[in-house]
Amino acid sequence: MTSPAVDEDSARPLLTLGRLDRVRVQVGYRVSPEDAAHEHFLLDVAVPDTHGADGRDPVDEGRILAALEPVLYLGSDVPRHYSLHQHRWHTSWGLSPAALELGLLVTAGSRTAAVADTARDSVTRAFRELLALADAPEPAPTARDAAIQQARRSTATAFAVVPDALTVRTEMHHAAENSWTVGLRTTAGESYDVVVGLVDGYAGSVRVRHQERVEAFDSVGTT
Numbered sequence: 001m002t003s004p005a006v007d008e009d010s011a012r013p014l015l016t017l018g019r020l021d022r023v024r025v026q027v028g029y030r031v032s033p034e035d036a037a038h039e040h041f042l043l044d045v046a047v048p049d050t051h052g053a054d055g056r057d058p059v060d061e062g063r064i065l066a067a068l069e070p071v072l073y074l075g076s077d078v079p080r081h082y083s084l085h086q087h088r089w090h091t092s093w094g095l096s097p098a099a100l101e102l103g104l105l106v107t108a109g110s111r112t113a114a115v116a117d118t119a120r121d122s123v124t125r126a127f128r129e130l131l132a133l134a135d136a137p138e139p140a141p142t143a144r145d146a147a148i149q150q151a152r153r154s155t156a157t158a159f160a161v162v163p164d165a166l167t168v169r170t171e172m173h174h175a176a177e178n179s180w181t182v183g184l185r186t187t188a189g190e191s192y193d194v195v196v197g198l199v200d201g202y203a204g205s206v207r208v209r210h211q212e213r214v215e216a217f218d219s220v221g222t223t
Contacts (some may be wrong), residue, residue, distance in 0.1 A: 018090040021097035023059050023134065025127070026158065027071055029108045029119050033081065037105055038212075039116065040158035043122040044204040045134045046097075059133045060084070064102060067129040072106055075118040081107040111212075120198075120207065127199045130174065139178055140200040144171070147180035151194040154206040155184055159192065166192075177201055186192045 024044045028037030047059055072079040081103045090098030108115050140151075148168060156163040169191070170183035178201030182194045191211040199205035 002171060006156045010103060018098045020059070020088075020100055021090075021098040022062065023110075023130070024099060024101045025064065025068070025130065026101075027068065027123050027126075028103070028105045028158070029115075031108060031111050033083075033107055037158075038111060039119065039209045040154075041127070041206070042154050042158065042206045042208070043127045043130060043199075045096045045202075048135045059100075060158060061102075062098070063133055064100075066155050067133065068089060068102075068125050071104070071119070074106075074108060074115060074122065074218050078201060080109065088162065095198070116209075123207075124223055125198050127205050131199065131202060131205075136202065139197070139203065141178060142180065142197055142201070142203045144173065144180070147171075147173075147196045148182055150196045150206060151180070151182040151184060151208075152201055154196075155192050155194060155208050156210045159190075159210060161186055161190070 022044065025042070028040045030037040045184075062087045069079075072082055074080060085103045085107070086103060087101040088099070089101075089104075106119075108119065150169065152163040152166045155161060165187055166184040167186075168182060169185050170181075172181045174180065174197075179195060179196065179197030182196065184192045184194060193209045195207040195210060197203050197205065198207045
């Protein structure tokens with residue numbers, strides 16, 4: 001005969017989604033659906049233990065998507081085409097934080113300075129709303145080494161490159177905004193401009209832009 005405690009334990013599901021510890025959002029912009037994204041915005045934020053006043057998780061999927069929806073418009077009344085993927089994971093032994101990852105790719109139609117500025121402003125507002133939902137702490141000063149590490153890690157995530165293969169070509173600290181701009185380059189000559197602390201100095205908010213190659217021509221040919 002089994003005890004009530006054993007019956008209760010056996011009735012509990014073994015597979016659950018678990019509690020949510022972190023949310024990672026990535027928004028990318030591409031010229032057309034056939035093109036790779038040339039610019040990515042990344043946000044990594046911890047989720048508070050408490051629930052919202054209405055009893056719901058303050059950063060459930062519905063609220064995240066609602067906050068992100070304006071990034072589709074790029075200053076127009078008509079939303080752009082997009083693709084979205086979601087991934088959620090956790091471990092049964094609890095050594096790693098349970099995370100929800102959302103990736104959004106938006107078809108911008110063109111790659112101009114005006115589109116880039118509108119995308120930055122739209123994503124900044126959306127990320128600021130997500131930080132408020134997650135009740136993120138006030139940003140702390142970001143040290144140089146931490147900023148460069150974050151820049152490398154974010155570039156590796158956004159463009160599938162090896163972080164240790166990225167060399168720093170430029171760096172600048174914007175103390176008033178608590179942000180850093182870092183220029184990175186691969187051994188193959190690909191260049192990336194990175195802003196760490198994009199949203200109000202929060203180090204977990206990053207913009208990574210792939211720089212277009214400019215070929216030089218001489219009397220012989222391409223150099």
